[in-house]
Amino acid sequence: MPVPLHILKTVFGFPAFRGQQEEVIRHVVEGGDALVLMPTGAGKSLCYQVPALCRDGVAIVVSPLIALMQNQVEALNQLGVRAAALNSARSPDEARVIERRMQAGELDLVYVAPERLVLPGFLALLEDCRIALFAIDEAHCVSQWGHDFRPEYLQLALLHERFPSVPRIALTATADGPTRKDIAERLNLQEGRQFIAGFDRPNIRYRIATKNNAREQLARFLEAEHGGPGAESGIVYCLSRAKVEETASWLAGKGYTALAYHAGLDQPVRAANQQRFLREEGIVMVATIAFGMGIDKPDVRFVAHLDLPKSLEAYYQETGRAGRDGLPADAWMAYGLEDVGKLGQFIASSQASDAQKRIERQKLNALLGLCETTRCRRQVLLEYFGEMGHPPCGNCDTCLEPVASFDGTELARKALSCVYRTGESFGGGHVIDVLLGKDNEKIRRFGHDKLSTYGIGTELPADQWRSVLRQLVAAGLLSIDTEGHGAFKLTETCRPVLRGEMRVDLRRDPLPVKGKSKTSAGKKSAAPLSDPADEALFQHLRAARMALAKAQGVPPYVIWHDSTLLDIARQRPRQMEDLAAIAGLGEAKRERYGQILLDAVAGFEGQ
Incomplete structure (x- = not known):
């Protein structure tokens, strides 16, 4: 059985695993089930792609969208990995060729939609194949408590029943505690290990x-x-x-x-x-x-x-x-x-x-x-x-740009009182007009110019009153009537505020910015390349990548990621062996594109 780190280096071109990748991969390679929660960009796909190349047989990857399948297949093919997708974009003849290759052991990964996977004919096909593992991507789709529930995912529990000896790995970037519990129950993964890598995306x-x-x-x-x-x-x-x-x-x-x-x-x-x-x-x-x-x-x-x-x-x-x-x-x-x-x-x-x-x-x-x-x-x-x-x-x-907060209790009481005096029947625009003492037909029609709250809020402009009302909603002191026309309603929580028994702290919103963005002055993240010559080489390499991508009809990033080009722009490799130190260039890509990259660097420096 191939060693995972060897696969990572030679196929994917990365020198070492990140975070929990190695532990997840070792567990799945050894035949264990797993639920993996890992932030986007942290390398979730490697957690099933590396085991797929280590274990004997074809890995079946459940994916909800044709576009995602195609992206993954194109990227893997660029790496020299035998991958294919079975979906409605395939003609019957193309699908039969892929199915024959699965049975003959000529494919490493096959991507399928959940609807196709559970068809009796496809399950029968799988029983004629040697299966390395099942990977269930975007696994939060199985949970009704998640944000993107898809009922077809519910049928995937049958994988455990039909193929009990095949390891299963479910992966998602987004699942709170209840959703993770739901995923494990619905996919029969309660006995599998859970790997929670965290949610932070510091970039x-x-x-x-x-x-x-x-x-x-x-x-x-x-x-x-x-x-x-x-x-x-x-x-x-x-x-x-x-x-x-x-x-x-x-x-x-x-x-x-x-x-x-x-x-x-x-x-x-x-x-x-x-x-x-x-x-x-x-x-x-x-x-x-x-x-x-x-x-x-x-x-x-x-x-x-x-x-x-x-x-x-x-x-x-x-x-x-x-x-x-x-x-x-x-x-x-x-x-x-x-x-x-x-x-x-x-x-x-x-x-x-x-x-x-x-x-x-x-x-x-x-x-x-x-x-x-x-x-x-x-x-x-x-x-x-x-x-x-x-x-x-x-x-x-x-x-x-730290936000100042202040004691907004009196402002909160004025706003809440105005909502009450106007009968909890109006939205923000009218409540603010009453607070500011505006003279208009609507206020006169309802007699709101006679209210005790009429004109008591002239210390703030309308924009800042909108901020106060937003914050009162966020704090649960006001609610918005969703049955009618968005009128404000008082909540039980606001009573101590109106009685003067509870303090309300509010944020002081910055004044509206006109013209250039205020945040642009010295606040932008540092550019990846500080040397203008390196930046120029980076753009030169991107142009070469685009030409290759157009010729092959694939997205530019499946050829080389920007991070790979940034490494090349900094290191300026001269010889083929220098490319081994560049992240993201495995053996297949060095063989296919190595000379093109070296020529692009040499051509740029010779200008």
């Missing part, structure tokens, strides 16, 4: 801004932090299909190559846009949550949210698509009270049980807590997933 910088013309805020962020149009790849998430298309069109008008992706687009359009995003550089994908799972593109430099995601799990999963290569990346979000109302309405109008709705409301409240915290955002995020004791990260907005 990602988290920033959350309050909405104040969100598109212009996005444009300032992209210009200041990511070089403007065409410079870097990223994803912009929106809640609705209409907003996706409007935002993509708006960015295109500013010179960005911006593509739309949502479930309402024709499938060929979605597929073409996804392929462009994967295979070209400098593309901004504007999308609903329909886009993302299985996006294996390592050089996504930013993920931006123009609306609140549904939960902290969803936020972590979506922002985790940035910086998979370990290089600096940004997670930026703009949010406002209207987002909270919309998500609350989605929960209220869903067909879920009351118990599920309670869970979803708790998840939304936890997300609001992250948005309104004055603490290190990374600490709050990691504590939600059960990781306590992390020091402040120094790489989020609240660490880089």
